[in-house]
Amino acid sequence: MRKIVVLGLVTLAAFTIACSSGNGDTKSSVTGGSSQNVESAATEKTTATAKVGQTVTLTNDTLGDKTTVEITVANPKQFAVEPGDFGSKPDHGVFVVFNVTVVCKQGTYSANPFNFKFVAKDGTVSEGALTVNFKPALNATDLSSGQKVAGKIVFDVPKAAISGGKVQVDGVGLDFDKPAAYWAL
Incomplete structure (x- = not known):
């Protein structure tokens, strides 16, 4: 019985050391101009806010x-209205379309249009709109170090939500469900 307890403690210690080698928090920084830091409601870390057009x-x-x-x-x-002969009209007011470029510098990353959300000034969150005529669309793509992908993301939002709105990207790895950075309009 004592051997099992000792083995369990050694295993627990090894797991604790392995887990503490990285905390898993996604960190964000902005290139190309000034940025703002805003407090995230879920944690005490800060989340970068860039201007549209800047790289995070x-x-x-x-x-x-x-x-x-x-x-x-x-x-x-x-x-x-969506471009093309059979373009649909937005349900909520207006389609807002952004060009997105994702470059994996190290490791692997799953670029996906569903990693992005539109957040209105009042905190209302909108997921990406399902459209077909805004091309090229940002498709879900697994990237390795040195690879990149580009495409458009589309949101269907009330016109009043655009002023003061921002685009959110979710975190990397275990932070997939937390905001990692924002682009302010």
Whole structure:
């Protein structure tokens, strides 16, 4: 019985050391101009807020598996109707379309249009809109170090939500469900 307890304690100690080698928190920083830091409601860390067009670098180190990715959200445009002969109209007011570029600098990253949300000034969150005529669309793509992908993301939001709104990207790794950075309009 004593051997089992000792073995269990050794295993627990090894697991604790391995887990403490990286806390898993996604960190964000902005390149190309000034940024703001805003307090995240869920944690005490800060989340970078960039201007649309700036590049944000996300880093995450979970259990020694480091990921570094650069994301740029740029060129916002509004549409009252989707382009094309059979373009749909937005349900909530206006389509807001952004060009997104994702560059994996280290590790691996799953770029996905569903990693992004539109957050209105009042805190209302909108997921990406399902459209077909804003091309090229940002498709879900697994990237390795040195690879990149670019495409458009689309949100269907009330026109009044655009002023003071921002685009949110989710964190990397275990932080997939937490805001990692914002681009302010």
